[in-house]
Amino acid sequence: MIDQKSFSAPLLSWFADQARDLPWRRNYDPYQVWISEVMLQQTQMDRVLGYFQRWIARFPDVQALASAREDAILASWEGLGYYTRARNLHRAARYVVERLGGELPQEHASWLALPGVGPYTAAAVCAIAFNQPHAVVDANVGRVFARVFDLDTPVKERTARDFIAEHALRLTPPGQARHFSQALMELGALVCLPRRPRCSFCPLHDLCEARRLDIVLERPVPAKAVTYIPIDVATGVLMAGGLIYIQKRPTTGVWAGLWEFPGGTIEGAETPEQTLIREYMEETGFRIDNLRKLAVIRHGYTKYRVALHCFCCHLPDNTPQTPPILTAAQEFRWVSPKELDHFAFPAGHRKLIDQTFAGGGFCTE
DNA sequence: GAAGCGTGGGT
DNA sequence: TACCCAAGCTT
Numbered sequence: 137m138i139d140q141k142s143f144s145a146p147l148l149s150w151f152a153d154q155a156r157d158l159p160w161r162r163n164y165d166p167y168q169v170w171i172s173e174v175m176l177q178q179t180q181m182d183r184v185l186g187y188f189q190r191w192i193a194r195f196p197d198v199q200a201l202a203s204a205r206e207d208a209i210l211a212s213w214e215g216l217g218y219y220t221r222a223r224n225l226h227r228a229a230r231y232v233v234e235r236l237g238g239e240l241p242q243e244h245a246s247w248l249a250l251p252g253v254g255p256y257t258a259a260a261v262c263a264i265a266f267n268q269p270h271a272v273v274d275a276n277v278g279r280v281f282a283r284v285f286d287l288d289t290p291v292k293e294r295t296a297r298d299f300i301a302e303h304a305l306r307l308t309p310p311g312q313a314r315h316f317s318q319a320l321m322e323l324g325a326l327v328c329l330p331r332r333p334r335c336s337f338c339p340l341h342d343l344c345e346a347r348r349l350d351i352v353l354e355r356p357v358p359a360k361a362v363t364y365i366p367i368d369v370a371t372g373v374l375m376a377g378g379l380i381y382i383q384k385r386p387t388t389g390v391w392a393g394l395w396e397f398p399g400g401t402i403e404g405a406e407t408p409e410q411t412l413i414r415e416y417m418e419e420t421g422f423r424i425d426n427l428r429k430l431a432v433i434r435h436g437y438t439k440y441r442v443a444l445h446c447f448c449c450h451l452p453d454n455t456p457q458t459p460p461i462l463t464a465a466q467e468f469r470w471v472s473p474k475e476l477d478h479f480a481f482p483a484g485h486r487k488l489i490d491q492t493f494a495g496g497g498f499c500t501e
Numbered sequence: 502g503a504a505g506c507g508t509g510g511g512t
Numbered sequence: 513t514a515c516c517c518a519a520g521c522t523t
Contacts, residue, residue: 176519183509184519217507220521254521274519294502321519330517331512364515390506437507441514483508 138284138343144309144316150339151319154326156181159188164314166240166265167198173260174221174252181325187216199238201229210393210480217437219392219480224252242266263317269308271301272317276324282356283328286345290359364441370411371399371485372447373492374424376457379472382479383420383465390437395479397488398464408445416449420468421460424449431491435484444484448492 155161158181160168171191175184191212195201201209206226213222228250232240241247247258259270273281278291281300289296308316327334333352335341346355374381374397382395400415402408409427416424430446451457459468471479473493481489 173519178506178518178520179508180510180518215508217509218520220506224521252521256520260519272519275517276519318519325519358516361516392506435508438505 138307140307140309143307143340143343144312146339147319147323148309148312148315151315151322155318155322156326159185159192161318164265166242166261168192169265170240170257170261171225173257173264174225175216177221177257178218179216183216187212198229198232198240201226202233206393207479211478214394214480214486215483217483219394221252223393224250227251228253244268244270260317263313267311267314269305269310269313270317271304272321273297273300273304274321274324276321276328277304279330279356280320280324280328280340283333283346283352284340284344286349286351286355287357288355289357291356292359362439364436365439366441366443368402368408368443368445369399370402370408370415370445370447371397371488372412372416372424372427372449373397373430373488374416374422374449374451376451376470379470380476381420381422381468381470382476383462383468386464386466391482393466393480395481396485402445409447412445412447412449419464420462422451422455425452426450431488433484433487433491435487437482437484442484444488446488446492 158172160172172184172188175188175191194208194212195204204226206223209222209226210219213219216222231250232238242262244258244262247253247261248255253261256272256274259272262268263270263272278296278300281287281303282291282296285299285303287296287299291297291300304320323338323340327338331353335344335347335352338344341347344352346352381397383398384395385391385393387393398416398419399412400419402411406414412427413424416422426449428448430448433444433446435442435444457470462468476489476493
């Protein structure tokens with residue numbers, strides 16, 4: 137079995153040389169480490185950096201986050217996806233301020249108790265911010281270990297997970313948890329890549345069993361493939377008097393708490409226009425007319441691949457602007473095109489906004 | 502354990 | 513184009 141020093145020494149040396157200069161690595165402020173870890177869940181570094189800088193400027197510490205409004209938090213998160221993460225950050229910050237005297241915990245178990253903090257994030261924050269030894273196992277580390285130890289089952293399965301966690305902890309040198317845990321993830325992100333591994337640059341080259349057997353691309357063993365479901369959806373920008381109707385989604389489910397234009401899935405033999413008229417009636421009680429096609433926007437979320445059929449639409453003359461019913465939203469507003477920037481929208485709807493109102497407003501009649 | 506929860510970039 | 517991929521958590 138590989139011993140601690142022969143594994144960690146070349147890895148730490150590589151990390152000291154190759155680690156990226158990331159904002160939270162300047163002083164390892166626990167708040168910044170926490171935010172970065174949550175932002176990085178299920179996404180990649182390049183995508184996060186801009187969001188992180190804007191977030192820290194706007195919510196520089198846990199007190200600022202706790203006292204922020206949820207709409208402002210979601211607006212700062214718009215485009216990152218998995219919006220429950222942002223709502224849980226808000227809940228956790230309020231808990232820390234109200235129950236923990238505004239001090240972030242330093243105990244692994246206390247972190248685990250915060251909303252949105254699971255096994256990975258609790259271990260990562262304690263290792264990276266406080267230099268405590270924990271097994272910090274993300275998808276990168278899973279891939280590195282699957283290759284170095286030639287694991288022949290998917291890394292998400294129990295036996296492989298337990299093996300990886302056990303050895304990640306065993307191989308952590310005393311007093312080096314901060315650097316060791318990051319080095320493993322950094323190696324997975326920069327060298328031990330999924331499809332184009334750069335084995336000739338790898339500090340673990342001589343230890344790697346998959347490399348020795350020349351089966352690096354066969355590790356890790358893939359989990360069951362996801363099947364995607366194509367759907368057609370209709371949505372419409374309702375205009376009246378230069379203002380736009382928007383509504384806030386429920387507190388649970390997909391895009392919880394985000395704002396959107398009404399619409400829904402095209403059923404059976406419906407045309408997109410028929411769907412939109414039906415959905416407006418079901419969701420708001422508005423009887424829309426004068427539909428005009430704007431665009432078809434393609435995007436995906438979770439297991440769905442969406443063709444979003446977009447319209448501009450209006451209300452008949454003398455229609456009251458308060459929706460008679462509101463079955464798919466917490467609240468509604470009429471806003472100017474400029475004000476749309478202050479609300480968080482799902483990515484598909486934001487694309488629609490960018491296309492429709494680029495250059496000062498097209499659909500304003 | 503499985504499913505729900507987003508998004509954009511790479512190949 | 514059509515996949516595949518990513519520093520996970522919750523229910």
